[in-house]
Amino acid sequence: MNDKPTLWKRFFRRSGAATVEMEAAAEQQASQGEVRPLDIPPNDPLLAYVTSSPGVIEVDKLNLDSPTLAAMRAEGIKLTLPLVSQGELIGLLNLGARMSEQEYSSDDFRLLNNLATQASPALRVAQLARQQLAEAQERERIEHELRVARVIQETLLPKQVPNIPGWQLDAFWRPAREVSGDFYDFIDLPDGRIGILVADVTDKGVPAAMVMATSRSILRAASERIVEPGDVLARANDLLHPDIPAKMFVTCLYIVMDAANGRLTFANAGHNLPYLRSREGVSELRATGMPLGLMPGMFYEQKEVVLNEGESLLLSSDGIVEAHNTKREMFGFPRLQALIGEHSGELGLIGFLMDDFNRFVGSGYEQEDDITLVMIRRLEGNLSGGEGRESRIEDREAEVLGEFEIQSAPGNEREAARQVLGVLDGLGLSEKRLKRLETAVAESTMNSMEHGNEYDPEKPVRILVRKNGNRLMVQVIDHGEGGGIPESTTPDLEAKLEGEQSPRGWGLFLIKNMVDELNFVPGSGRHTIELVMYLDQVEDA
Amino acid sequence: MESEFTAQLKMEGDLPVLELCGDINGFAEETLNEAFDAAEAQGGTEIRIDFGDVTYINSTGIALIVGLLARARKSRRAIVATGLNEHYREIFTITRLSDFMEIR
Numbered sequence: 075m076n077d078k079p080t081l082w083k084r085f086f087r088r089s090g091a092a093t094v095e096m097e098a099a100a101e102q103q104a105s106q107g108e109v110r111p112l113d114i115p116p117n118d119p120l121l122a123y124v125t126s127s128p129g130v131i132e133v134d135k136l137n138l139d140s141p142t143l144a145a146m147r148a149e150g151i152k153l154t155l156p157l158v159s160q161g162e163l164i165g166l167l168n169l170g171a172r173m174s175e176q177e178y179s180s181d182d183f184r185l186l187n188n189l190a191t192q193a194s195p196a197l198r199v200a201q202l203a204r205q206q207l208a209e210a211q212e213r214e215r216i217e218h219e220l221r222v223a224r225v226i227q228e229t230l231l232p233k234q235v236p237n238i239p240g241w242q243l244d245a246f247w248r249p250a251r252e253v254s255g256d257f258y259d260f261i262d263l264p265d266g267r268i269g270i271l272v273a274d275v276t277d278k279g280v281p282a283a284m285v286m287a288t289s290r291s292i293l294r295a296a297s298e299r300i301v302e303p304g305d306v307l308a309r310a311n312d313l314l315h316p317d318i319p320a321k322m323f324v325t326c327l328y329i330v331m332d333a334a335n336g337r338l339t340f341a342n343a344g345h346n347l348p349y350l351r352s353r354e355g356v357s358e359l360r361a362t363g364m365p366l367g368l369m370p371g372m373f374y375e376q377k378e379v380v381l382n383e384g385e386s387l388l389l390s391s392d393g394i395v396e397a398h399n400t401k402r403e404m405f406g407f408p409r410l411q412a413l414i415g416e417h418s419g420e421l422g423l424i425g426f427l428m429d430d431f432n433r434f435v436g437s438g439y440e441q442e443d444d445i446t447l448v449m450i451r452r453l454e455g456n457l458s459g460g461e462g463r464e465s466r467i468e469d470r471e472a473e474v475l476g477e478f479e480i481q482s483a484p485g486n487e488r489e490a491a492r493q494v495l496g497v498l499d500g501l502g503l504s505e506k507r508l509k510r511l512e513t514a515v516a517e518s519t520m521n522s523m524e525h526g527n528e529y530d531p532e533k534p535v536r537i538l539v540r541k542n543g544n545r546l547m548v549q550v551i552d553h554g555e556g557g558g559i560p561e562s563t564t565p566d567l568e569a570k571l572e573g574e575q576s577p578r579g580w581g582l583f584l585i586k587n588m589v590d591e592l593n594f595v596p597g598s599g600r601h602t603i604e605l606v607m608y609l610d611q612v613e614d615a
Numbered sequence: 616m617e618s619e620f621t622a623q624l625k626m627e628g629d630l631p632v633l634e635l636c637g638d639i640n641g642f643a644e645e646t647l648n649e650a651f652d653a654a655e656a657q658g659g660t661e662i663r664i665d666f667g668d669v670t671y672i673n674s675t676g677i678a679l680i681v682g683l684l685a686r687a688r689k690s691r692r693a694i695v696a697t698g699l700n701e702h703y704r705e706i707f708t709i710t711r712l713s714d715f716m717e718i719r
Binding site for chain 1: 675677679682688702709710
């Protein structure tokens with residue numbers, strides 16, 4: 075080709091787009107003439123023609139009712155050379171009139187056809203490389219944003235599980251993608267109990283994660299203002315319903331746990347039923363209720379169960395039971411239930427379940443759905459007297475019946491007991507239980523004066539008498555180091571009588587046996603023990 | 616606060632009876648042990664301890680009674696406790712003192 079084309083324009087088609095644009099491909103050449111992009115409508119017959127006609131096309135000889143063809147002629151284009159790779163039109167090489175004003179020769183045509191044959195694959199490769207680079211950059215940007223989103227989402231999950239004496243709590247959360255629609259939460263309630271929830275937003279990924287964040291805030295706010303789990307879910311449902319996107323909803327199981335007595339009150343918004351493992355076996359705990367966000371004004375049934383020592387409860391989302399192995403078998407509820415029953419307690423229940431789960435799905439498993447597990451276990455060996463338990467948070471707001479200080483001096487424990495009994499009029503404690511409390515207060519005060527304050531007259535023992543519902547609490551506070559209550563064992567009377575042990579060592583044993591709970595109060599900076607008597611306790615033998 | 620502790624030894628025939636009165640706590644140790652010495656000196660196989668006028672027994676008091684029981688076991692004497700109110704009967708049961716002395 076001897077002559078420079080007066081115009082060299084390249085047409086390219088955007089993937090899937092309905093238009094073909096003309097743009098400057100070689101700006102140096104294009105600078106000799108004005109370059110204007112041409113839109114080619116998808117129904118323009120030129121498009122079909124150039125795709126199906128390899129080789130140079132003489133524009134002036136083409137007889138098509140094509141607006142684009144007319145525009146090309148108006149631009150002075152004489153030849154157009156379709157660049158086709160693997161059957162796909164990737165561009166048009168357009169040439170204007172020869173500068174010599176002579177016609178293009180057959181040699182020119184041959185040269186151009188050879189050029190098209192060689193240039194098309196190269197151009198295609200260049201196009202793909204550019205496209206992949208752009209896609210990689212876009213993917214990197216999205217992945218970066220998702221990583222940030224995951225970090226943000228993780229901040230919405232509890233940093234750690236609550237540490238409650240006599241209880242073991244555990245949680246596991248693994249999203250199927252970077253972000254998750256599953257979540258769980260532990261909420262310190264104003265009345266001292268603990269709210270425990272597991273929720274699952276329909277769908278996965280970003281949409282679910284966004285609804286998750288909203289749901290969590292709503293459930294938290296509701297649980298802090300409302301006590302009953304059923305009411306919390308009803309309120310959350312009404313708040314969520316107007317804002318949740320169509321066809322999305324949230325299943326949620328919400329439990330309020332009283333660590334002092336093992337009582338769990340729960341309500342369920344269409345979530346997987348929790349499994350209770352007791353001495354009788356593994357059973358489901360049912361409470362009915364619609365998922366959150368579907369329709370307003372829903373009622374959520376509320377149930378109650380007491381978790382006894384050694385018993386545990388497992389809360390889960392769909393991700394584990396709906397997982398499939400390579401044979402397309404589903405993990406399923408029966409397997410989960412059987413595993414909970416088999417668990418020996420050597421390894422934590424969640425670790426045991428996930429070990430089996432990983433064996434079931436096999437290596438190379440691509441997680442189908444978010445997985446969340448929360449385990450609540452009441453440990454064995456909780457003494458009936460409650461020795462060593464932490465005082466209940468809800469009791470911190472109790473009504474104060476009396477508060478006084480007792481000078482640390484031998485014998486003053488009786489004065490402490492007398493003052494405590496003096497503020498208990500009208501509470502309905504029987505004479506028998508009053509005497510028990512009197513002994514417990516006296517013994518506690520004596521311990522505080524002797525061990526906490528070393529009988530230093532400048533260090534009084536402070537006594538606080540409070541009432542919260544049916545709980546009467548007497549706190550005995552000394553200047554000793556904070557912390558728990560030493561383990562009390564039943565004194566070995568035979569050994570004492572044989573002179574093998576000191577005849578002393580009855581104080582803590584007596585206290586423990588005189589009250590309904592013996593707790594310690596953490597975080598006060600002082601050594602504080604708490605004696606609790608239940609005011610509604612039926613007279614015992 | 617604490618009422619003064621006294622322990623009187625009386626004889627019912629050949630049976631030494633210790634009549635205790637007041638609070639049995641650390642302050643009572645000397646008085647109680649001396650009275651028990653006197654009761655033991657009377658010989659015999661049983662000592663009765665009357666708790667009828669005892670107003671208070673704390674854990675130190677329990678330890679003192681354990682000490683008396685240990686002494687009685689060594690000298691092969693039986694201890695019989697009388698006059699315990701319901702609360703201290705319960706405490707004697709919880710501490711298992713009642714397994715080693717007769718409570719009437």
